[in-house]
Amino acid sequence: MIKDILLKVLFVSIFIFVIGFIIVSNHNSAKTVVVVEGNLDKKPLDIVLGQYQDSDCGMNIDDITYASQVIAQNGKTWFFHDHGGMINWLKDKEFADNVVIWVYAKDTHQWIDGYKAYYSVNEVTPMRYGFGAYENNQDKLIDFNEMKERMLRGENMTNPVYAKYIQENN
Numbered sequence: 001m002i003k004d005i006l007l008k009v010l011f012v013s014i015f016i017f018v019i020g021f022i023i024v025s026n027h028n029s030a031k032t033v034v035v036v037e038g039n040l041d042k043k044p045l046d047i048v049l050g051q052y053q054d055s056d057c058g059m060n061i062d063d064i065t066y067a068s069q070v071i072a073q074n075g076k077t078w079f080f081h082d083h084g085g086m087i088n089w090l091k092d093k094e095f096a097d098n099v100v101i102w103v104y105a106k107d108t109h110q111w112i113d114g115y116k117a118y119y120s121v122n123e124v125t126p127m128r129y130g131f132g133a134y135e136n137n138q139d140k141l142i143d144f145n146e147m148k149e150r151m152l153r154g155e156n157m158t159n160p161v162y163a164k165y166i167q168e169n170n
Contacts, residue, residue: 032060033079040075044102044111047079056085057127064104066125066132068114071100083119084129084158087151101144103133110135119147122157122166130157130166140170 033052036045047069052061055078061067068086071077072095080086083103090096101114114133118141123132131147142150150156157163 035079036077038075039071039077042071042075042100044069045077052079054079054081054085054126056080056082056089059126063126065106066123067104068133069102069111071102073098082125082127082129083114083131083133083147084125084151084156085127086114087148091152105135106132108135115144117144118142119144121147121150122163122170125157128156128158130163 031051033048034055039045047061047064047067049062049064050060053059054061055070059081061079061081063081066082068080068083069077070080070086070090078089080089086101090099093099102111103114103117104110105112105117112133112135117133117135118137120130120132120134120141122130125131129151131151134141155162157166
């Protein structure tokens, strides 16, 4: 008798917990921005930290230091917290060659044209790819096309062989 009552109470408690979890999860996900439509001016949008989601890995963007934005010709804008993830996401998109890319520059702390930026190769970025964006060229920085090629070839800091090579030669 007492065992039956305890089992029923346990069942009801678990049921209430699950329902509560679902409600809280749905409430939080409603705030998360994955893509913004209508950015026909193709300008960088303000990212509210913790409320925008990286389109490649799905994590929330909690730091703007290595953030980037991709804007398609139709004004759809996607957000990333690691430049390497942005390249990874773009690699199989049919519209990849016709997008506007904005990256956050570490040296000037502003959004700049991603194609004109210079990139470091050995930084500790959110997804550990290692590419930091800069507006002004400095020693050992690479251009966008080189960064893209290195990312697509797996030559980034997530590759232990490459990471060791970079550490020894930078």
